[in-house]
Amino acid sequence: MKKEKKVMNAESASSMRMRESHRALPTRRQFLKASAAAATSVVAMNMKILAAEVGSEQQSRKPNVIVIVADDLGYRELGVQGCPDIPTPNIDSIGRNGVRFTNGYVSCPICAPTRAGLMTGRYQQRFGFETNPGPEQFADEKFGLPRNETTLAERLKSFGYVTGMVGKWHLGFKPELTPPRRGFDEFFGFLGGANNYLPGLSRNTILRGMNPVDEKEYLTDAFGREAVVFIEKNQDKPFFLYLPFNAVHSPLQAIEKYLERFPTIRDTNRRTYAAMTAAMDDAVGRVLETLRRLKMEENTLIFFFSDNGGPTPQTTSSNLPLRGYKGQVLEGGIRTPSMVQWKGRIPAGKVIEHPVIQLDIFPTAIAAAGEQISPDWKLDGVNLLPYLTGEKTGLPHDTLYWRFHQQHAIRQGDWKLLVQGTGIKPSLYNLVEDIGEKNDLADKMPDKVKQLDAVWQAWNAQLMAPLWVRQDARTQGETPQGVRGAGAGKGGQRPGARLERFKQLDRNGDGQLTPDELPRPEIFKRLDTNGDGAVTPEEARSAFPGGVLRRTGK
Numbered sequence: 001m002k003k004e005k006k007v008m009n010a011e012s013a014s015s016m017r018m019r020e021s022h023r024a025l026p027t028r029r030q031f032l033k034a035s036a037a038a039a040t041s042v043v044a045m046n047m048k049i050l051a052a053e054v055g056s057e058q059q060s061r062k063p064n065v066i067v068i069v070a071d072d073l074g075y076r077e078l079g080v081q082g083c084p085d086i087p088t089p090n091i092d093s094i095g096r097n098g099v100r101f102t103n104g105y106v107s108c109p110i111c112a113p114t115r116a117g118l119m120t121g122r123y124q125q126r127f128g129f130e131t132n133p134g135p136e137q138f139a140d141e142k143f144g145l146p147r148n149e150t151t152l153a154e155r156l157k158s159f160g161y162v163t164g165m166v167g168k169w170h171l172g173f174k175p176e177l178t179p180p181r182r183g184f185d186e187f188f189g190f191l192g193g194a195n196n197y198l199p200g201l202s203r204n205t206i207l208r209g210m211n212p213v214d215e216k217e218y219l220t221d222a223f224g225r226e227a228v229v230f231i232e233k234n235q236d237k238p239f240f241l242y243l244p245f246n247a248v249h250s251p252l253q254a255i256e257k258y259l260e261r262f263p264t265i266r267d268t269n270r271r272t273y274a275a276m277t278a279a280m281d282d283a284v285g286r287v288l289e290t291l292r293r294l295k296m297e298e299n300t301l302i303f304f305f306s307d308n309g310g311p312t313p314q315t316t317s318s319n320l321p322l323r324g325y326k327g328q329v330l331e332g333g334i335r336t337p338s339m340v341q342w343k344g345r346i347p348a349g350k351v352i353e354h355p356v357i358q359l360d361i362f363p364t365a366i367a368a369a370g371e372q373i374s375p376d377w378k379l380d381g382v383n384l385l386p387y388l389t390g391e392k393t394g395l396p397h398d399t400l401y402w403r404f405h406q407q408h409a410i411r412q413g414d415w416k417l418l419v420q421g422t423g424i425k426p427s428l429y430n431l432v433e434d435i436g437e438k439n440d441l442a443d444k445m446p447d448k449v450k451q452l453d454a455v456w457q458a459w460n461a462q463l464m465a466p467l468w469v470r471q472d473a474r475t476q477g478e479t480p481q482g483v484r485g486a487g488a489g490k491g492g493q494r495p496g497a498r499l500e501r502f503k504q505l506d507r508n509g510d511g512q513l514t515p516d517e518l519p520r521p522e523i524f525k526r527l528d529t530n531g532d533g534a535v536t537p538e539e540a541r542s543a544f545p546g547g548v549l550r551r552t553g554k
Contacts, residue, residue: 076318097341106358110308112171163239227286308326333519363379364385398412
C-alpha cells in the first residue's frame, strides 16, 4: 500500500508540474502581442541608429549655407527688434537660436548695389555698381554685375556645392548676367527690382531657369514653396540657397489669409504691410521647419538681413529709433535687422554690438565651408566665425564706408561722419550716445571731422565712377503709361498732382518739407531756395513748374 501511495504521489506531482508548465506558456494573443512589441522595439532602435547615422553624415560633410534677404524691411519691423504690432516668430527664432547684430549694416541704402556687395564680398563702388537700373526697358546698356567679379555662388559651386536661388535678382538683365550664368544651378524668380504679388495681375516675368512660368500663387508663398523643394531635392549634398524675397517692397499687396491676422490695424497701408511681413515670416518658417524635419539644422548656416532701410512714407516700414529712410546714408537707410544661426556651432541668444556689414557673409560662408580665402580675391568683408564663437572679441571692422551719389558717410568706432549732398556741410555723430543722429558735433570737434574725412577720401580714391545712372520713362523723355490724358498738364502731369505729392511727403502736416521728408539731398537743395532748411509749396512750384517730386525707388 505504501508503495502504491508513493507511486500515486509521484504521478500527482508530475501532473501538477505539467499543469504549471501549461500555465507558463503564453496564449496565442499574448504571443502575437509580445512579437509586435519586439518588432516595434527593433524598428525604433533601427530608426535611432538611422537618425544617428544621418546626423553623423550631416556633421561630416560641408555645411549648407542659406542667405535670406528681406526687401525694404525697416530696422524695427521684427518682433525681436521691438515691433509692437507684427509678430514674426520664425524670423525672430534665427536671432534667438543664433546671433543678432544690433549694428548690422549694408553697403548701400537701396536694393541692387547692396546685392552686388553681398554677391562679391566687395564694396560695389569698386566696380562701378553704385545705383539701381530703373525698369528693364530703360536700363543702361552697362547695367549688371560685371563678369570679372566672382559671385559667392560661383565660389561655393567650385567647392562642390549645389547652388540655388529663389526670388529677386536685380543684378543684370542680359542673358550672360542672369543667375544661371552667375553660378546658380537652379533659379526660380524674376530679374528686376519689383513685382506684383497677386496672381492675375500683370507681373514682371517669373522664370524657372530662363523659361517663363505662369505662377498662380501669392508670390511670397511661391518663393517659400520653391525654397522647400530645393532643400528637399538636395538634402544629400551640401547646398547654397540664396533666398531674396521681394517682400516687403512695394506694391502693397496681400491676400486675405494674411490680412485677417491683423483686424485691429486700422490704417490700410499698415495692415497690408503687416500681412506681407507675416507672409514672409511664414515662408521663412517653412524653410526652418524643413531643415528640422530633415535633421539638417546643425549643419546649416543661415543668414538673414534686409537690403536697406524701410521707405517709411511709402510703406509704413519703420526704422525707429534710427533717423532716415531708404535712399539715405543716415542710419535708417543703411542699418538693418541682421542675424545668423548655426545650431551647435555658434551660441544661441548672443547679441553682438560691434558693427558688421553684409559684405561679411561672403568670407564667412567660405570659411564655414572649410575653404581658404585668397588675398587675390581682394574682399572687403571679414570672416565673422571667430567673433560668433567668441574666439575673437574685438571689432571685426575698424572702419565702414558709404558712397551713394552725392551722399557719403564713414563709421570708425563710435563715430560717424555724414555728408548728405553736394554743398551740404558734414555732420558728426557719436552713435553709441546718439543712435538717432540728433546731436551734430561737427562744429565742436573739427579735428575729428578732418580726420574722418581724410580716411574717407583715401578710400574714395580707390573707387570707380558709377558705370550708369538710373533710367526711367521720365529720364528718357517719355511719359509713363496712363499719365497723359484729360487734365494732364505740362510734362503729362495733372495740375493737382504736385500738390498731392507734396501732401504725401509732408508727414507731419505743417505745410513744409524737411530733409527727412524729402530724402533727396540734391533735389532738396534745389527746392530750398531761401536756404532756411525747409521747402514750401511755393518753392516747389517755382523750382519744378511742370515736374514731379519723385519718390526714392527702383
